[in-house]
Amino acid sequence: MNRKRTWGLGLLGCGSFGAFCLETYSRLADLRPAAVADAFPAAADRLAERFGVPAVYAAADLFARDDVDIVHIATPPQSHYPLALAALRAGKHVLCEKPLATRLDHAEALVAEASRQGRICPVNFVLRYNPVTDAVKAIVDSGLIGRPIHGSFENFAQDESLGPDHWFWDRALSGGIFIEHAVHFFDLYAHWFGPGRVVAAHAETRTGSAAQDRVMCITRHDEGVTVHQYHGFDQPERLDRQNHHLLFERGDLYADGWIPRSLALHAIVDDDQAAGLRRLCPGADVEVLERYAGRDRRCRGRWQEYAVTQRIRLAWDGGPDKDTLYRRGVADLMRDQVARLADPGHLRRVTEADGRDAVAAAVTAAAMAADGSAGSGQ
Ligand SMILES: NC(=O)c1ccc[n+]([C@@H]2O[C@H](COP(=O)([O-])OP(=O)(O)OC[C@H]3O[C@@H](n4cnc5c(N)ncnc54)[C@H](O)[C@@H]3O)[C@@H](O)[C@H]2O)c1
Incomplete structure (x- = not known):
């Protein structure tokens, strides 16, 4: 069992939802905001000042930090796969914003990589x-x-x-x-x-x-x-x-x-x-x-x-x-995931497989809808 009392959180993506979540995370006993990152420096600087943590601009610099255990990826969807993959490969745990990926093979690759690295990579399904x-x-x-x-x-x-x-x-x-x-x-x-x-x-x-x-x-x-x-x-x-x-x-x-x-x-x-x-x-x-x-x-x-x-x-x-209720959902999901880090036997409500399964349904629906539009000549 890991004896660590608090987990260092690195936020990647300092837009509206990243800020909303970081405010909630900053009040959780088991988490310690460690750094924020954004490709748009002003966005990272703004949150860094607000939460009293360092700002970095390149994702790799966030993943290289020893004081970051979990990376919350709150960037637009297409970037989730490459960023989550790189974070996992750097040995970080990931909490990914929805969707886990925009393609099913990418979602599957993330589930496999998390398992290979012994890290978590759930999606922030707050409705659960x-x-x-x-x-x-x-x-x-x-x-x-x-x-x-x-x-x-x-x-x-x-x-x-x-x-x-x-x-x-x-x-x-x-x-x-x-x-x-x-x-x-x-x-x-x-x-x-x-x-x-x-x-x-x-x-x-x-x-x-x-x-x-x-x-x-x-x-x-x-x-x-x-x-x-x-x-x-x-x-x-x-x-x-x-x-x-x-x-x-x-x-x-x-x-x-x-x-x-x-x-x-x-x-x-x-x-x-x-x-x-x-x-x-x-x-x-x-x-x-x-x-x-x-x-x-x-x-x-x-x-x-x-x-x-x-x-x-x-x-x-x-x-x-x-x-x-939204903030409570964000907090409870993070607490549930962090409990898993402290105790590998802890059963989480939301797992990596849930993120992948939702992408599977979504890409099927998107493909079916695209076929339908093509068929009706639109
Ligand atoms: N779980 C939920 O309830 C919930 C709610 C809202 C949004 N979201 C998700 O959160 C994510 C972000 O949404 P948002 O509304 O905050 O978007 P946003 O546009 O407000 O913020 C995105 C931020 O990411 C930064 N960014 C973009 N590409 C980047 C990259 N490659 N590397 C580093 N930074 C990058 C942008 O500069 C911006 O600051 C989306 O995936 C969205 O679906 C989830």
């Missing part, structure tokens, strides 16, 4: 460290409202901070929306419903530009559960909104926000199931909309018969606000 996504997972696994049938995620995202020259629109740099952004949700739905396979995908380009601003796809999970994802980046900031809607055999649930804050559930259940749901969502508001007695307790669905005693509506808040 969120009370609402945890509650959804517990509800799915409990079977209290039956088996899941279908999931739908609608991401009506803002583009106010994404001007025409932003790297986000350049698919050579970002990989496109499936790879740059949807990886979070390929990962989350695989976590909820088991491994998924992309069965359909489509993308749309903004009229009068080359920017692909809307993508959608369907994945098929264990036992034929289907998931539809829509991601569109075309809304004003103040209308930015997201919603998960999951259908089960005996009800459905909604989780709002891309960093979900609250959950609403509507279901028909028996008394034990109602009590079980209250346990999974402690402190939830539960309203009994109808009670059933005698023959009214019987109902059928999917050719099965159930006995239920009530129709309920449950509303549960998972936390204070999006920003706090």
Whole structure:
């Protein structure tokens, strides 16, 4: 076991998300910000001054530092593979921003290199460290409202901070929306419903530009559960909104926000199931909309018969606000990964394989969508 009490963190990529994470990491007991690096010197200097650490400009100089144990790579997606590979080869642990890579062979090579070097290289899948996504997972696994049938995620995202020259629109740099952004949700739905396979995908380009601003796809999970994802980046900031809607055999649930804050559930259940749901969502508001007695307790669905005693509506808040939950997710993911460094037996929620699997789904969806556009002559 490594006896080190604190781990030196080197941030590579001092843009908006790198700064957000470093602020959170600077408050963690097991981490010590050691240095920051950015190809754009002013960006590195700004964070160096703010956090009282040295700035370097070349990635190799960050990887050469003895006081850096973990490199957080927060640069645009296309650079993740070469930078993470070089960091691992320099003997560093890596926390990579999504996506792990923009190509599947690159993602696989990173997983192999991390294993060869005995280092970690997970992706910052913050949604796996969120009370609402945890509650959804517990509800799915409990079977209290039956088996899941279908999931739908609608991401009506803002583009106010994404001007025409932003790297986000350049698919050579970002990989496109499936790879740059949807990886979070390929990962989350695989976590909820088991491994998924992309069965359909489509993308749309903004009229009068080359920017692909809307993508959608369907994945098929264990036992034929289907998931539809829509991601569109075309809304004003103040209308930015997201919603998960999951259908089960005996009800459905909604989780709002891309960093979900609250959950609403509507279901028909028996008394034990109602009590079980209250346990999974402690402190939830539960309203009994109808009670059933005698023959009214019987109902059928999917050719099965159930006995239920009530129709309920449950509303549960998972936390204070999006920003706090986001920061908690960033902190908890890092704590989980650092625990693995201190104890090789520690089982992490997010592993290298999760990053690779999300890239596999994303590149499949992107290729399928490209085929579709070619076929329709666009
Ligand atoms: N996990 C999450 O929830 C989450 C949220 C937002 C962004 N991200 C990811 O974080 C990454 C960065 O996003 P951002 O919004 O902060 O971008 P950004 O453009 O604000 O910052 C990127 C920074 O990287 C620097 N950079 C670019 N190429 C470099 C290179 N080769 N070497 C060193 N520095 C380089 C740029 O100068 C810039 O300062 C992306 O991969 C994005 O997908 C993740």
